Amino acid sequence: MSEVHVEIDKLDSSRKDSTSPHAEVQVLDRPTGWRRYYYHPVTQVSMLGLVCFMGPGIFVALTGLGGGGQVNSTVQANASAILYATFAFFGLISGSINNVLGPRRTLTLGTLGYSLYIASFLVINIHPDASAFVVAAGAILGVCAALLWTAQGSLMMAYPTEAQKGMFISIFWAIFNLGGVLGSAVAFGTNFKSTANSIGNGTYVGFLILTLIGVFLPLLMVNPDKVIRTDGTRVTEVRHPSWKTELFRLYVALKTDPWIILLFPMFFASNYCYTWEYNGYNGAIFTIRARGLNSLMTYTAQILGSVFLGYFILDQKMVSRRVRAFYGWILVFLVAFAAHVWAYFYQKTYTRADTYKIDITDETYAAHVWVMMVHGFLDSMWQTYAYWLMGAMSNDPAKLAVFTGFYKSLQSAGAASAWSTDAARIPYMNIFLSTWCLMVASMIFAAPMVYLRVTDHTYVEDETIVRVADVEKTEPPATGRRKNKQTDVSLEVR
Structure with a gap:
């Protein structure tokens, strides 16, 4: 018998009777006094949004300027490529790390990387030959971002009741994107009269201060096990089993919930679009102050998109959850297709070798900024739906x-x-077409999962973090004993 299975059995046998699928859900009284408001799920998800406001929110504002606000976008593209490569690797085990360290410590560690990354752009603005430092900071941020976003996702989806999940996602996404709005407004204001086509040191310093504030904000949050949902149920405390068990869960999650595989193309596409939007469009054909205003408008549209889909569609109580799932799929698919059809007519007017610069005073600016806004609206809808x-x-x-x-x-x-692909100077049109095809195809892949897996309620079986069917455990033979075949090993979490 493996050590992993031994630990699973120990944890399983130590469960309280109340975790049985036949036990009634315990309804608790909500805290009184100031804790009633401070420990409220809405307060905590708002604080979670504020943490991401100060870290990832400022990061996306910088990225949204195109090239990280630099004239030459190659360094930023290389840093982003290595950033997301390390993010992809550590994202596979970041859920395990979060369960061991706890969400508050994980959030604190995660926010540190954003400060380092912002500082690297300040350094390269002063010392243009420090491109290696920017790339190294990107690699470190990939590790930190994996930790932060995993802790964020598990908390954001655990705080609400089933009927509130769309609303809570909208609250978080709105506050988070306010970071992008604020950062873009700062960049737009401080560079309004700039003719250098890149942002100044003062903007980077302002961004750095904001991200450093975000490092300490998770310390003000409460542990999730102290949060009582609005229906009186307690948010489940994240357990701390061994690393082996945590790594085993990555495999078990796929085995017990294989439908998640149909969402993988949608996951892959969710940030793929940023390269064309920020570098291939915003960074390619706009002046620096126009890029700042574009980013401000884009992140404002993201707030609206998340609230529209999450609160007004996915949390509508007039229809069942399955119907809402279909409504969400149709809306996201249609907006994704329409947004790229519209953008295609602008993309075909320029190439890497033949670009032009649009300023906020130009007659064609208004039409071009609407493309950025529609894609921002789509991005938040996509992430909210996922x-x-x-x-x-x-x-x-x-x-x-x-x-x-x-x-x-x-x-x-x-x-x-x-x-x-951007770092390799692939034509903008190729990047754009690959983005378009990937987003449409991934929604088609997700459709069977929406139809077959989304139910009107989440049942006890769906709460199982480790449930291995048809597992044979063979013990060494002994006198008077025989092989013990166990057909089901389970570890349930309520």
């Missing part, structure tokens, strides 16, 4: 941490692939 689908598969933070690890790993693999 998280909502995972949240519909389970309510267990440990299992959701594994799902989120898969999501961020594949998302990062897609981003690394796209950024490497």
